Amino acid sequence: MTENGIRILAIETSCDETAAAVVENGREVRSNIISSQIALHTLYGGVVPEIASRKHIEKINQVITQALEEAGCTLSDVDAVGVTYGPGLVGALLVGVAEAKAISYAKNIPLVGVHHIEGHISANYIENPDLKPPFLCLVVSGGHTHLVRTLDYGVYEILGRTRDDAAGEAFDKVARAIGLGYPGGPKIEEAARKGNPHAVEFPRARVGDSPYDFSFSGLKSAVLNHLNSCRMKGIPVIQADIAASFQKAVTDVLIGNAVKAMEDTGMKQFAIAGGVASNAALREGMRAACRERGVAFYHPSPVFCTDNAAMIGIAAYHEYRKGRRDGLELNAVPNLKLGQR
Ligand code: KG4
Ligand code: ZN
Numbered sequence: 432m433t434e435n436g437i438r439i440l441a442i443e444t445s446c447d448e449t450a451a452a453v454v455e456n457g458r459e460v461r462s463n464i465i466s467s468q469i470a471l472h473t474l475y476g477g478v479v480p481e482i483a484s485r486k487h488i489e490k491i492n493q494v495i496t497q498a499l500e501e502a503g504c505t506l507s508d509v510d511a512v513g514v515t516y517g518p519g520l521v522g523a524l525l526v527g528v529a530e531a532k533a534i535s536y537a538k539n540i541p542l543v544g545v546h547h548i549e550g551h552i553s554a555n556y557i558e559n560p561d562l563k564p565p566f567l568c569l570v571v572s573g574g575h576t577h578l579v580r581t582l583d584y585g586v587y588e589i590l591g592r593t594r595d596d597a598a599g600e601a602f603d604k605v606a607r608a609i610g611l612g613y614p615g616g617p618k619i620e621e622a623a624r625k626g627n628p629h630a631v632e633f634p635r636a637r638v639g640d641s642p643y644d645f646s647f648s649g650l651k652s653a654v655l656n657h658l659n660s661c662r663m664k665g666i667p668v669i670q671a672d673i674a675a676s677f678q679k680a681v682t683d684v685l686i687g688n689a690v691k692a693m694e695d696t697g698m699k700q701f702a703i704a705g706g707v708a709s710n711a712a713l714r715e716g717m718r719a720a721c722r723e724r725g726v727a728f729y730h731p732s733p734v735f736c737t738d739n740a741a742m743i744g745i746a747a748y749h750e751y752r753k754g755r756r757d758g759l760e761l762n763a764v765p766n767l768k769l770g771q772r
Pocket of ligand 1: 446571572573574575598599600602603614615616617620705706707708709710711736737738
């Protein structure tokens with residue numbers, strides 16, 4: 432234990448970032464090292480799982496050494512090792528889990544398995560010292576779209592989720608269709624800045640039996656149909672206009688469901704999390720919607736929105752405080768559900 436409290440070494444390898452961080456007391460980030468494989472996967476237009484696992488193996492030791500060095504500590508100064516054990520790509524998760532288990536065994540340090548989405552939600556605690564549960568959270572990443580009520584640290588009630596594609600997945604697929612490449616989110620955001628969000632009125636899907644659920648596959652198909660029809664009619668496709676109109680359709684639906692949840696629950700704090708939460712249009716739209724309703728709005732900086740290990744360290748801290756300890760039987764769980772143990 433440090434003079435200040437609990438120090439956690441955190442490891443994240445669920446997708447295409449090899450990341451390690453040292454965090455103290457559940458809020459202070461002493462180091463946050465991310466080795467991104469994006470440039471490599473861009474060559475293939477998306478994440479190639481086998482390549483991701485191999486790259487994690489190559490990078491993991493180096494990333495952990497750097498995280499400890501930057502934090503000015505060694506493994507002997509660490510109180511627990513936190514690691515993402517799901518959801519994610521199984522081969523990628525296994526690299527981090529095996530590494531964390533080896534450190535835990537060799538140094539006799541407690542091991543704490545972390546849910547990746549719990550990590551994303553917990554990223555909000557880093558720069559917002561006043562944020563404490565309960566709060567509503569919109570989690571929007573490449574694999575997940577969840578509207579969650581965070582009742583306490585590590586205690587969640589899922590109000591809504593996507594029925595098909597995740598929001599980030601829709602960004603990635605549409606970006607590919609309009610020739611922007613991978614990763615789609617940041618590229619669509621950039622192209623959209625020069626486009627007209629009202630150029631094409633794409634559908635805003637409502638899921639009949641649940642006011643909080645999402646569906647983005649119809650929107651993706653609408654974009655593809657629009658592109659085909661333009662091609663057939665010989666009408667030029669204006670990439671920026673499609674990007675802006677698509678982004679507006681996604682953010683309208685995300686914000687619409689979020690507002691409904693705010694109004695129905697009466698909760699006075701709202702946070703966003705996950706890679707898509709770094710999107711400025713979503714962020715500004717959510718900020719305005721919260722302001723109009725007297726709800727405090729929170730979001731992480733972009734570096735803490737996309738995959739990183741600092742957020743895993745924050746979530747691990749709260750699990751550690753609650754007494755969670757995993758044994759060497761901890762395994763990767765690719766489809767781990769939020770709140771599942
Ligand atoms: O949270 P994340 O890094 O990984 C997962 O857990 O999935 O999210 C990655 C997703 C990708 O789909 C990416 O296109 C999207 O987040 N994304 C964005 C932006 N930055 C990343 N989507 C919209 N706008 C952005 N600026
Ligand atoms: Zn993620």
